[in-house]
Amino acid sequence: MNTSRYYLLQAGKIPPPPCPPSCCASTGEIVFNPGFEGSFSAQGVPEGWDGTNVQQETVQQKIHSGFKAVVLGANPSNDASLSQDITDTGLFLPGCQYNFSFFAGGSLADDSTFTGSVVFLDAGGNEIGRTDINIIGQSITAGVGKYYYVITPTAPANLAGIRVEFTKDGVGQVDLDDVSLSIA
Numbered sequence: 326m327n328t329s330r331y332y333l334l335q336a337g338k339i340p341p342p343p344c345p346p347s348c349c350a351s352t353g354e355i356v357f358n359p360g361f362e363g364s365f366s367a368q369g370v371p372e373g374w375d376g377t378n379v380q381q382e383t384v385q386q387k388i389h390s391g392f393k394a395v396v397l398g399a400n401p402s403n404d405a406s407l408s409q410d411i412t413d414t415g416l417f418l419p420g421c422q423y424n425f426s427f428f429a430g431g432s433l434a435d436d437s438t439f440t441g442s443v444v445f446l447d448a449g450g451n452e453i454g455r456t457d458i459n460i461i462g463q464s465i466t467a468g469v470g471k472y473y474y475v476i477t478p479t480a481p482a483n484l485a486g487i488r489v490e491f492t493k494d495g496v497g498q499v500d501l502d503d504v505s506l507s508i509a
Contacts, residue, residue, distance in 0.1 A: 349421035355411055355506040356489055361393045370407075371395050378405035378493075382500050389428040389469045389502035397439070397491060398431075398498035407501070408490035410446075419484040422509040425456065426474040427491075428502045433462035437495025443477050443506060446486035453481050462497065469500040476509050 361381075363372035369380035371393075380399040388394045397405035411417065425443045433439060438461055445454035456477040465471070480487075489506055493499050 349418055349508050351508045352416050352418075353507065355416045355423075355487065355508075356409060356504050357411075359504045359506075360391050360502060361395045362391045365393075369395075369399055374407055374409050376405070376407040378403050379407055382502075387430070387469050387500040391502075394469055394500050394502035396431075396498055396500055397493040401498050402496055404495070405493040405499075406491065408488055410486055410488050411506075412486045414485070417480070417484065417487055418508065419480050419482045422479055423477040423487075424474070424505065424507050424509045425458070425477060425489070426472065427504045428469050428472055429460070429499055430466050430469040430471050431497060431499040432467060433460075433465050433493070433497030433499065434495050435462045437462040437493070437497050439465060439499045440492050440494075441473060441504075442488075442490045442492075444488040444490060445477075445480050445484050446488060447481075447483050448485040450486065453483060454478065462495065465497075465499065469502050 357373040358371055361371045365371050365381040370376040378399050380396050382394040382396045427441055441458045443456045444452050447453045458473050458475055
């Protein structure tokens with residue numbers, strides 16, 4: 326151990342290093358209304374989310390769990406988006422990695438895509454990191470039984486917010502359910 330660094334650290338002259346992923350304690354589920362079981366607006370947007378060209382799904386074969394899911398592509402010809410900004414700093418920590426997962430299915434044209442993303446934000450709302458799960462049209466399956474999962478890289482030290490976002494680009498519809506984000 327570098328003893329001079331240790332004494333400077335003890336004296337408060339050097340900030341402690343960021344917490345390595347091994348010491349990040351879970352705060353539980355970070356996403357609000359992850360299974361879309363809450364109410365939906367007149368425009369079809371689930372409670373706690375922002376979206377365009379989305380609608381509530383209640384057909385059981387298109388729902389992974391519970392009684393509701395969300396469809397991106399209420400009008401299948403138009404692009405669609407769904408996002409949630411998480412700014413409660415008690416829910417996330419800089420210097421940690423995150424588990425991100427969701428269930429999705431549907432039907433997309435071959436040249437269409439569906440993307441699920443975790444976006445790290447600074448205090449000004451600017452993107453400082455991003456992890457994407459990209460799904461091309463040919464690989465999406467009917468129903469909502471396909472599970473997608475990724476562990477993000479370590480979040481930057483200046484993390485002030487997290488955005489969870491989904492986009493459907495091109496023709497088709499995607500059923501989405503059981504979104505999850507938690508400290509890894």
